[in-house]
Amino acid sequence: MASVNPFNLSDSEEEAERLPNEAADRERSPSDGAPGPPPGNPFCPPADAERPTLLLSGSRTSPSGEGISAAVPSAMVGSGETRVSVDVIAAQLLRDQYILTALEFHTELLEAGRELPRLRDYFSNPGNFERQSGTPPAKDQVVGPGGTLNRAGSISTLDSLDFARYSDDGNRESDERVAVLEFELRKAKETIQALRANLTQAAESEVPSQERKNFKSSPEIQEPIRPLEKRALNFLVNEYLLKNEYKLSSITFSDENDDQDFELWDDVGLNIPKPPGLLQLYRNCGTPLPSPRDTVDVSVGVDFGDLPGNCIAQDTPKKPDLSQQQQTEVVQELEYQIGLLNNEKQSLAEQIKKLQSEIQTLKRTVSSPPLSSLDPPTDNGQYLDIRGVSEPESSPELPSTEKTSQSHPQSHSKLKSRPPVVFDQPNRKLSPAFQQALLSFCRMCSDSRLGAEVSRLADSEESVMLMLGRCLPHIVPNVLLAKREELIPLILCTACLHPEPKERDQLLHILFNLIKRPDDEQRQMILTGCVAFARHVGPTRVEAELLPQCWEQINHKYPERRLLVAESCGALAPYLPKEIRSSLVLSMLQQMLAEDKADLVREAVVKSLGIIMGYIDDPDKYSQGFELMLLSLGDPSERVVSAVHQVFIPAFAAWTTELGTLHTALIPSLMARIEKLLKQGEHSLDEHKLHVFLSALQSLIPPLFAVVLQNAPFTNRVKLHSDTPTIEVTRFPRPASPLQDVATIIGSREMLSALLLLYDHQLEHEGTTGWDSLLWVVNQLLPQLIEIVGRINVTSSTCVHEFSRFFWRFCRTFGKIFTNTKVKPQFQEILRLSEENVDASAGNGILTKATVPIYATGVLTCYNQEEDRKLLVGFLEDVMTTLSLSHAPLDSLKASFVELGANPVYHELLLTVLWYGVVHTSALVRCTAARMFELLVKGVNETLVAQRVVPALITLSSDPEISVRISTIPAFGTIMETVTQKELLERVKMQLASFLEDPQYQDQHSLHMEIIRTFGRVGPNAEPRFRDEFVLPHLHKLALANNSQAAESKRIDIATQLFEAYSALSCCFISEEVMVNHFLPGLRCLHSDMEQLSPEHEVILSSMIKECEIKVENRGMADAQGSLSIASSLVGEDAKTKFLSKMGQLTTSGAMLANVFQRKK
Secondary structure: OOOOOOOOOOOOHHHHHHOOHHHHHHHHHHHOOOOOOOOOOOOOOOOOOOOOOOOOOOOOOOOOHHHHHHHOHHHHOOOOOOOOOHHHHHHHHHHOOOHHHHHHHHHHHHHOOOOOHHHHHHHOOHHHHOOOOOOOOOOOOEEEOOEEEOOOOOOOOHHHOOHHHOOOOOOOHHHHHHHHHHHHHHHHHHHHHHHHHHHHHHHHOOOOHHHHHHHHHOOOOOOOOOHHHHHHHHHHHHHHHHHOOOHHHHHHHHHHOOOOOOOOHHHOOOOOOOOOOHHHHHHOOOOOOOOHHHHOOOOOOOOHHHOOOHHHHHHHHHOOOOOHHHHHHHHHHHHHHHHHHHHHHHHHHHHHHHHHHHHHHHHHHHHOOOOOOOOOOOOOOOEEEOOOOOOOOOHHHOOOOOOOOOOOOOHHHOOOOOOOOOOOOOOOOOOHHHHHHHHOOOOOOOOOHHHHHHHEEEOOHHHHHHHHHHHHHHHHHHOOHHHHHHHHHHHHHHHHHOOOHHHHHHHHHHHHOOOOOOOHHHHHHHHHHHHHHHHHHOHHHHHHHHHHHHHHOOOOOOHHHHHHHHHHHHHHHHHOOHHHHHHHHHHHHHHHHHHOOOHHHHHHHHHHHHHHHHHOOOHHHHHHHHHHHHHHHOOOOHHHHHHHHHHHHHHHHHHHHHHOOHHHHHHHHHHHHHHHHHHHOOOOOOHHHHHHHHHHHHHOHHHHHHHHHHOOOOHHHOOOOOOOOOOOOOOOOOOOOHHHOHHHHHOOHHHHHHHHHHHHHHHHHHOOOOOHHHHHHHHHHHHHHHHHHOOOOOOOHHHHHHHHHHHHHHHHHHOHHHHHHHHHHHHHHHHOOOHHHOOOHHHHHHHOOOHHHHHHHHHOOOOOOHHHHHHHHHHHHHHHHHHHHOOOOOHHHHHHHHHHHOOHHHHHHHHHHHHHHHOOOOHHHHHHHHHHHHHHHOOOOHHHHHHHHHHHHHHHHOOOOHHHHHHOHHHHHHHHHHOOOHHHHHHHHHHHHHHHHOHHHOOOHHHHHHHHHHHHHHHHHOOHHHHHHHHHHHHHHHHHHHOOOOOHHHHHHHHHHHHHHHHHHOOOOOOHHHHHHHHHHHHHHHHHHHHHHOHHHHHHHHHHHHHHHHHHHHHHHOOOOOOOOOHHHOOHHHHHHHHHHHHHOOOOOHHHHHHHHOOOO
16 A cells, blocks of 8 residues: 655655755754664654654744744745745654644644645554554553553554543443454555565566576576566466366465465555466467566555665666676665565564454454363364364464465455464463363263364365265255255255265265155256256266266156156256267166156156257267157157157257258158058058157248248348348247247347248249259158148048148248248149049049148138138139039048138138038039038037028028938938027927928938938937927837838838937936837837847847836836936846947937936926
8 A cells, every 4th residue: 555654854845845955954953863663663663762852943732934934944044924834844743753743733734624645644554653562552551652542452543543432331342442453454454565565566676687688688598487476477377277167276276375365466466467367378479468567556665765775776777887886786775675675564464463363352252252172183274173272372473374275266255264363361370180170061072973073163165075075964864855955055065166076976966865756846956056066067077976876866766856867967968078968868868768657757858858959969869869759759648749849859950950951861751651651551540650750740840941041042141120020920830839939940030030021032033943942842842741641531530630730830831922832733733623624533533532621721721811711712612513513422521621610710611612502503512512511510609500500401401302401401400419599499390390291201211211310310419308309209100100111121221220219319318208108119119120120139129128118117116216227227137238239339428328317307
C-alpha cells in the first residue's frame, strides 16, 4: 500500500522552493540529536524518545504565523506579511513529533472543510503508531504520543481509538477488542503488501546491468533464475494445473512451495503485471512479451531520498558509463536497502503472528473455555488434534510447520495453516502427574474408532477427504432411507477428491447401493451427481470407476436398480472414451434390452441407446444399430416401442444422415423387409411385423425431408433475414418428440423457414434437375411404396389404416406442391378412372385393391381446402360408379368409407357422395349407395341420421327396383340398433313393417332372408320393446310360414337364417308372455323344419326348447327371488356345452348381454 513517509527530511515541494539549503539545515538541527529508530523498524520513532524542542515563539498547541517566522527567518526576509502554508506547519509538527497538536490541527482543518492530505495519510497509516517493544504492554495501558491512553494492548491508529468504549460496562470489552484487532490486522497486511512491492523493485536490481549485458551477448550462458521470476513461474504452473484438472498435482506443488500464496498474484509482486497463461505463452512463443520491468508502478516503493547514499541511487540510471567502483557502490547500496526491507518485513510478520494469536485467544475467551486432554498428538501435521494443549511459553516462538494444500482456485476454500494456539494458564504449581490425573475425570474416549476420529481434526483438504472416506461407510447405514439422497453430494465429492482408488471404489459402490429401491426423483439426483463426477474427473476415471458399478448391478433383482444402470449408461455417454461407448456400453445395453423383463428398464435402455447413437462415430457399428432398432421395435411393450420412435430412431437416422446411408441403406433395408413379408404372407400376412416396419419408415420421414432440403441445389443461396415469414403451425404433422421436429433436425426454425421458401420456389418454377435426393424419393421410393400398397389385403382395416397414416404424414411433410405434382399423378396413372375402362379387367382389378382407400384417405385428405374436398368427392363418386357398373367387389369402397367415417369432419362429404348414388340413374349404383349407408350410420350423429340418412333410405325403399329396396334393410336395422329417438325409430319400424306385411313382398325370398339376417344381427342390441313387440313376433310368423314352403332350397335357407337369429336372441331377457306366445312357438316351428332338413341342428333346437320351458316353470316358482339366468337352469354337462357353443356364435355387446340377468321391470 502506498503511504506518505512523515519523517521525510524535506517538508514539501513548496517549502523546498522557498527555503535555501542553509535554512533547511538549521531547521533540521534540533532533531539531529534524537535517538534513531530501532534496527527492527527504521521508519518508526521510539515511543519513549524525548521530544525535541520546537523552535516556535508562540504556544505549542496554537501555532501561528509569528511562531513559524521565528523558526524560519529566511522565509520572512522578503516581507513581514508573507503567510506560511498549512502543509509546512503540518510537516513541522509531524517532524518534531507534536502528534497531539498535529491531530488537533487535523481536526480543525476537517471541521473547516480543508482536509490536508499529509495529515490524513499520516493518521490513517497504522505503521506510524507501531510499538517498538517485543512485549505487549499491560492489557489496559498504552504509552502513545499523546500520553498514557486507556486502550487495547495492540497496534492501533489514533483514528481507531474509541474512548467511549472504556465504560463501566466491561462485558463488551472482549468483543470490541476482537473487532479492533481484526481491523488492525488487515491494516498490517496492507502494509506488508506495500513493503513487498518495494522489495520486488529492489530485487529487480540485484543483478548488475553489466552482467545482464554479458548474458544477452552470450546466449550459451544461462542467466540464473531470480526469486521474482521463480515466484511468477510457480504461479503460472499452478494455475495451469488447476485449469486442466490436475488437482492432486496442484496440491503437491503448493505444498512444496508453502511460502507462496497461489491464490493472489500480488503475492508475486504488486508492481508486476500478470502475464498470460502457460498455454498462451506457448502459442505465442515466437512473439516477445513485454518485460515486467517496463511497467513499474512508480507510486509504490521506498523513497530513496530517505536513505544514505541517495544521490548515488538517483544518479546511477542517468550515467550508464560509471566506473566499476561506482557500480559496486550502487550494488552495495541496493543490498543495504534490501536488508532494511527484509528486516521490516520480518518485524511485521512477527507482529501479525502475535495479533493472530491474540485474536484466537480472545475468541476462545468470549465463546467457551478450551478443552484439554492427556497426551500431545504424534501425527504428521495433517490433523489438528484437540487432545493436546501447547504451552504458552514455547508456542509463540515455534514457526508453523503445517503446509497448505490447495485443490480449488477460490481463496475461501483454501485451508490456511493454523498459527500456534495459545491458552491462558493458571498461576499454579501442580505437578504434571497430578494435572493429568485431574483431567482424566473429563469423560473423553479416544480408544474407539469414532473416538480416534473425533480426537483429531483434519487440517488440510486431503486429510478431510481421508477422514470422510473412513467415516461415510459407517454413516450411511444409520441414515433413514427416505433421506439418504442428502448424502449424495458428500459421497460424490469425497469419491472425486479422495487419493486412494480403493476408497473411491468403495464410496461409489455405496452411492449405487445407497437406496434399496430408488424412486424417480432419487435416481435423478444420483444421475446428476454421476454426471458432475464425470465432468470433474474425466473419461479415464469414469471408465475405471463408474462403469464397473453399473456392470455389477446389471442383473440386480430390483428393477429400480437396473433402471438406474440403464439411465446411467445414457447420462454418462458424453463423458466416456469413444472406444468404450461403442463397445462395452453398447454391449451392456444390448444385453439388458434382450434379457430384462421389466418394461420400464427396457424403455430406459432404448433411450440410452438413442443417446449412444448420438455420440457413436464408428461406421462399423451401423449394422449393430440397425439390428437393435428392429429388436426394440418388436418389443411387446408399447412404452418401449414409443421410446424407440421418440429417441432411438431419430438419433440413429441422424447418424445415418452423417454417414450418407439414410436413403441409400436404411430406408431401402426396411422396404426390402416389407416386400419380403408380403411375399411370405400372401395367405396370412403378419400384420404386426408390417406395422413394425411401416412405423419405422414413418419415423424416418422427417430426417428424409431434412436430407432433401440440405442437399438441394439452393442450399448455398440460403440467407437469413429478419423478414423471413414464420412457418405455419399446420405446415408439418405434430412430431412424436422434439427429435422428430424438422426444425430441430435442420438447426433452427429461421433456417427451416428460409429453406422452405426456396424449396417451394424450386419445385414450382425450376424443377428437380440435379436434385439427387429428391429424385430418389420421386423415382424410386414412391413407385415402390405404391406397388406395395397394391399388394396388401384391402379387407385388413389395420393395414389400410397404417399405410393411410404413412402417406398422410409423407405428403404433409413434403408439402402441397410436392403432393400435387409428384404424388397424385403417380396414383392417378395407376388407378385410371376413365369411363372407357369400366369393363376392362385390369382397371377393375386395381380398383378393388387397397390402393383406392389409401389414396383417398392418405393422399387426398392431406389438405382440406375446397378444391381438395371436391377432388376427394369426385374420386369416391367415380370409384362407386365404376365398381357398381362392373359388378366388382365393394371392399375397397367400404374400406374408404370406414377409414373416412372414423373422422366426423368427413361425414358431410360422405353423405354428399352417397346422395350422388341415391339419385344415380343406374340401379346398381343405387344399390351400392344403400349398402354404404349401413357403414356410415354407426359413426354419424343422430341429427344427421334424421336429416340426411333416413330420408335417403326412405327414398331408396320406394325405388322401382326390388334389389334397391332390399339393399336398404341392413341400414334400417343398424338405425334400430344405434338410434334412441322414438320418432326416428317409429319411422324405421313402419318401413320394415311395410316390407313384412305388404302382399307384394310375400314371395320375395331374398327380402325375407335379408330381414331375418338383420333381425339376428341387431335384435340383441336393439331396444327391448322393439325386440319384444316387433322382432320376435315377425320371426314367429316367418318360421310358421317356412313350414309350408314348397321349395326345399328356399326352406333350408330360411331355416338356417332363423336358427342363427334364434341362437343370438336366446341370450336376451325375454318376458314370460313373449316367451310363451312367440319365442317358444317359433322355436318349435323351426324344430319341425330341422327334423326333416338338418338333424344336427335339431338336437340343439331340442335343448333350447327344453331350456326355455324349464325357465318358464322356474320363473313362476322363484318370482320373489328374481329371475334366474339361463346358465343356472342348464341340466347336465351336455346342455352346458351346447349352450356355451351357442354363446360363442353371438356377436352381441357386453352391455346388452347384461340385460339377460336383469329382472324385468
